[in-house]
Amino acid sequence: MLWLALLALNVCLCSAFDNGLGKKPQMGWNSWNKFGCDINETVILSTAQKMKELGLLEYGYEYIVMDDCYALKQRDPVTHKIVEDPDKFPNGILDLSNKIHDLGFKFGMYSSAGKYTCAGYPGSLHYEEIDADTFANDWEIDYLKYDNCFNEGNSGTAKISYERYNNMSQALLNTGRPIFYSLCQWGEDHVWDWGSTLANSWRISGDIYDNFDRYDDRCPCETYECPGLQGYSCSINNILEKAVPLGQKASEFSGWNDLDSLEVGNGGMTTSEYKAHFTLWAILKSPLVLGNDVTGMSDEDFAIVTNKAIIAINQDGSRPANRMWKRKTEGGYLHLFTNSLNNGTTVVTLYNSGDAVKDTTVEFSDIFFGDKKSAAKSYTFSELWTNDTFTAEKKFKTDIGEHSVKIWWLDCPEEYCGTSEDNSKRFDFEY
Numbered sequence: 307m308l309w310l311a312l313l314a315l316n317v318c319l320c321s322a323f324d325n326g327l328g329k330k331p332q333m334g335w336n337s338w339n340k341f342g343c344d345i346n347e348t349v350i351l352s353t354a355q356k357m358k359e360l361g362l363l364e365y366g367y368e369y370i371v372m373d374d375c376y377a378l379k380q381r382d383p384v385t386h387k388i389v390e391d392p393d394k395f396p397n398g399i400l401d402l403s404n405k406i407h408d409l410g411f412k413f414g415m416y417s418s419a420g421k422y423t424c425a426g427y428p429g430s431l432h433y434e435e436i437d438a439d440t441f442a443n444d445w446e447i448d449y450l451k452y453d454n455c456f457n458e459g460n461s462g463t464a465k466i467s468y469e470r471y472n473n474m475s476q477a478l479l480n481t482g483r484p485i486f487y488s489l490c491q492w493g494e495d496h497v498w499d500w501g502s503t504l505a506n507s508w509r510i511s512g513d514i515y516d517n518f519d520r521y522d523d524r525c526p527c528e529t530y531e532c533p534g535l536q537g538y539s540c541s542i543n544n545i546l547e548k549a550v551p552l553g554q555k556a557s558e559f560s561g562w563n564d565l566d567s568l569e570v571g572n573g574g575m576t577t578s579e580y581k582a583h584f585t586l587w588a589i590l591k592s593p594l595v596l597g598n599d600v601t602g603m604s605d606e607d608f609a610i611v612t613n614k615a616i617i618a619i620n621q622d623g624s625r626p627a628n629r630m631w632k633r634k635t636e637g638g639y640l641h642l643f644t645n646s647l648n649n650g651t652t653v654v655t656l657y658n659s660g661d662a663v664k665d666t667t668v669e670f671s672d673i674f675f676g677d678k679k680s681a682a683k684s685y686t687f688s689e690l691w692t693n694d695t696f697t698a699e700k701k702f703k704t705d706i707g708e709h710s711v712k713i714w715w716l717d718c719p720e721e722y723c724g725t726s727e728d729n730s731k732r733f734d735f736e737y
């Protein structure tokens with residue numbers, strides 16, 4: 307009997323997807339949010355050079371991903387390969403890939419599981435093996451973002467979408483080159499239920515739009531239960547509501563819910579909204595993929611995306627944050643999230659999506675819901691945007707600005723929250 311059980315376990319392990327990648331949410335940069343189709347080798351390479359110069363690689367931003375619009379509109383008539391646009395890449399894509407690798411980054415590209423890409427270039431549907439070979443061997447990529455445009459009706463059930471995305475998954479595995487596989491299937495056909503069996507991450511919504519909470523007819527659905535299209539031009543609050551219930555689907559053993567590339571630095575939100583955006587994406591264990599023009603990045607935006615403690619929380623292999631409560635307030639909600647990190651420390655995030663400053667009390671019985679022992683202890687709270695610290699038991703009171711977050715690491719490790727003389731003096735709570 308034991309032998310049979312082990313055999314069954316073994317079969318199960320053998321069939322699980324494992325390309326050795328995706329133990330942590332991926333970090334990097336993607337060209338789409340800022341540049342759309344206006345890309346060429348100068349744009350991609352100057353981004354990589356600037357990211358190196360700014361030290362972003364050391365913060366973990368390792369993948370440089372070139373999105374749509376790098377190809378000619380026709381495949382090569384003889385080999386049927388995708389052909390790079392020689393005007394945009396006078397030295398060729400392999401040369402670009404080599405230069406990015408020489409800088410120490412990994413190189414990513416894009417295609418669609420459809421007849422065409424979203425911008426109308428050749429898609430990889432029914433060309434999976436040829437294209438995987440081009441990506442792996444001609445261009446030596448390390449990452450593929452795989453879109454959903456022009457899928458020729460091969461969607462609408464989990465099975466058909468699964469097959470379509472699995473065909474590229476198998477083709478990539480067959481190349482023998484480790485390639486991070488990032489599904490961009492817009493959260494259709496319950497991709498979070500099967501994405502982990504063939505990929506490292508999967509988009510759970512339509513495309514992000516650089517806006518805090520704008521309602522948009524093109525992105526009407528506020529939860530993943532919305533039937534049909536998940537839309538596009540989705541505000542960060544719209545995507546948040548889709549992501550929150552899906553936390554249980556993501557882990558270091560399965561892969562990650564992708565809330566789409568970041569908009570920090572693109573100008574559509576205030577600094578406090580961008581801090582909220584970055585924090586929420588990080589605690590929900592979304593990939594942290596910059597989507598701005600890093601060559602012209604402000605110091606303020608740089609400081610947001612290089613918050614070491616918040617990056618460390620994102621890169622801890624533990625599961626996404628749980629939302630412990632959500633309470634209606636003027637023009638929005640107050641939300642309380644908690645993360646349990648793998649080493650047993652706890653992170654508490656308070657998020658105010660409403661239009662007015664709020665005072666609130668946070669009860670330890672909510673932070674440690676169902677765990678009376680932990681709720682009974684005293685903790686030092688370190689706020690990761692201001693470095694304010696305080697010690698509390700049972701509950702604490704705080705205020706929280708409109709459209710903003712506060713995120714505290716409880717008993718924060720010294721490397722992230724060393725108590726300088728400066729911040730130990732600043733208490734921001736009444737008890």
Ligand SMILES: *[C@@H]1O[C@H](CO)[C@@H](O)[C@H](O)[C@H]1NC(C)=O
Pocket residue numbers: 344345346347348349393394395396
């Ligand atoms: C790439 O585009 C930029 C901005 O449009 C332009 O300045 C540059 O010359 C272009 N480079 C190539 C190789 O086409």
Ligand SMILES: *[C@@H]1O[C@H](CO)[C@@H](O)[C@H](O)[C@H]1NC(C)=O
Pocket residue numbers: 431432460466469470473
């Ligand atoms: C996947 O590949 C198989 C084998 O080549 C093919 O028969 C099938 O049509 C493909 N499925 C989709 C949805 O593209």
Ligand SMILES: *[C@@H]1O[C@H](CO)[C@@H](O)[C@H](O)[C@H]1NC(C)=O
Pocket residue numbers: 618619621622623647648649651717718719
């Ligand atoms: C806890 O986990 C974080 C993130 O993975 C790590 O950086 C830190 O050193 C760990 N140790 C303690 C004591 O918190």
Ligand SMILES: *[C@@H]1O[C@H](CO)[C@@H](O)[C@H](O)[C@H]1NC(C)=O
Pocket residue numbers: 691692693721722723724
């Ligand atoms: C907070 O402390 C960290 C770690 O010591 C430091 O890197 C960061 O600059 C500080 N932030 C502020 C706003 O003081």
